[in-house]
Amino acid sequence: MSRITIDKEACARCGLCTRVCARGILQRKDESAVPTVVRPSTCFACGHCVAVCPTGAISHPSYPEGTVRPISKDLLPGYEQVLELVRARRSRRVYDGRSVDRADVEKVIEAGRFAPTGHNAQSVEYVVVQDKDRLRRVAELTVEALLKMMRPFKSPIGRMVMRPVVGARHVALYAGMAAETDGLVEIFRGGTDVILHDAPTLLLFASDTVRGFPSADANLALQNATLAAEALGLGSFYTGFVVAACSRDRRIPEFLGLPETHKVFAGMAMGYPKVTFSKWPERKKANVSWM
Numbered sequence: 001m002s003r004i005t006i007d008k009e010a011c012a013r014c015g016l017c018t019r020v021c022a023r024g025i026l027q028r029k030d031e032s033a034v035p036t037v038v039r040p041s042t043c044f045a046c047g048h049c050v051a052v053c054p055t056g057a058i059s060h061p062s063y064p065e066g067t068v069r070p071i072s073k074d075l076l077p078g079y080e081q082v083l084e085l086v087r088a089r090r091s092r093r094v095y096d097g098r099s100v101d102r103a104d105v106e107k108v109i110e111a112g113r114f115a116p117t118g119h120n121a122q123s124v125e126y127v128v129v130q131d132k133d134r135l136r137r138v139a140e141l142t143v144e145a146l147l148k149m150m151r152p153f154k155s156p157i158g159r160m161v162m163r164p165v166v167g168a169r170h171v172a173l174y175a176g177m178a179a180e181t182d183g184l185v186e187i188f189r190g191g192t193d194v195i196l197h198d199a200p201t202l203l204l205f206a207s208d209t210v211r212g213f214p215s216a217d218a219n220l221a222l223q224n225a226t227l228a229a230e231a232l233g234l235g236s237f238y239t240g241f242v243v244a245a246c247s248r249d250r251r252i253p254e255f256l257g258l259p260e261t262h263k264v265f266a267g268m269a270m271g272y273p274k275v276t277f278s279k280w281p282e283r284k285k286a287n288v289s290w291m
Contacts, residue, residue, distance in 0.1 A: 003061060004037045004049075010057035011035070017058060020048040044120045085227060087280040092235025093197040095271030099130060100201040104232050108203065108270070111228030112221035121212030124221045127256050127264075129202040134255075138202060138242065139195040141252045143188050145245035150178035184241075195241050199269035202239065204246075204256070206264045218265035226268060235273030242267050 004025070011034045017026045018035050023042050026035045026049055045062035056068075077085075109126050117123065129135055152158035153174040163171050184194050196202060205222050207214035222238070229236045246252050246264035253264055 005059045007057040010055045016052045017049040046120045089230045091237035092273045094274045096274040108225045108228045112225035115220040115224045117217040118213035123207045123211035125206045127204040142245040145249035150181045153178045200271045205266040215265045222266040234270045236268045236270035239267035
């Protein structure tokens with residue numbers, strides 16, 4: 001079995017690897033010593049050691065030759081460029097009807113897979129839906145699931161029963177959402193897609209429920225993917241209704257062929273936007289507590 005090794009001749013004895021190792025696996029006795037490897041079984045292969053080593057002295061079984069590449073610093077944006085991209089990104093729900101190129105979808109996923117994950121599990125899986133009939137069926141199943149979820153909150157007896165389950169504050173919230181859901185369903189059944197807004201592509205972020213921190217991991221990947229989509233000229237929005245439906249109803253995951261142990265934790269619909277925005281509106285000031 002391969003193990004972490006350090007080339008004593010190539011090691012610069014800078015100690016950078018010992019500083020960045022989150023698990024304290026790389027240690028050294030003094031500043032002139034070559035680091036030693038302790039407790040290698042606790043390593044979760046974050047890649048910090050091989051990424052920080054200036055001389056390439058560290059060999060890691062998870063990162064064979066060719067898998068650690070130099071950063072192209074000339075391609076890195078500055079803070080103002082990143083901030084402007086974040087400000088310019090909007091939830092776009094009007095598309096020009098073109099299908100999204102497979103290459104563009106793959107680029108969006110490529111950005112998603114480099115998001116951080118709990119314990120470096122890298123367990124986020126991606127489901128791409130572009131078939132029109134499947135997209136329509138996902139929207140229909142979402143509507144059916146939402147109606148089922150909101151049903152208990154439409155009557156006084158139902159709200160009373162649900163109060164000890166979800167709490168009084170959530171009962172009030174869901175009671176309001178129940179009325180909103182009825183309106184959405186009526187519009188949807190009238191022929192207007194208020195679930196996916198006729199987006200030509202649905203990208204769902206799924207994971208095994210016992211791997212890492214699946215919900216956080218999926219949504220971190222989605223944020224990366226959203227910004228990549230914006231940079232590619234794609235419009236997108238968070239498919240909250242679909243994600244909510246998947247959280248309480250197995251029919252969509254089953255329809256899409258996900259294993260029983262997997263759940264959908266995030267989702268985005270995307271397409272080439274028919275409407276563009278030339279301005280960004282201000283948002284509420286951040287509520288910050290300095291300690």
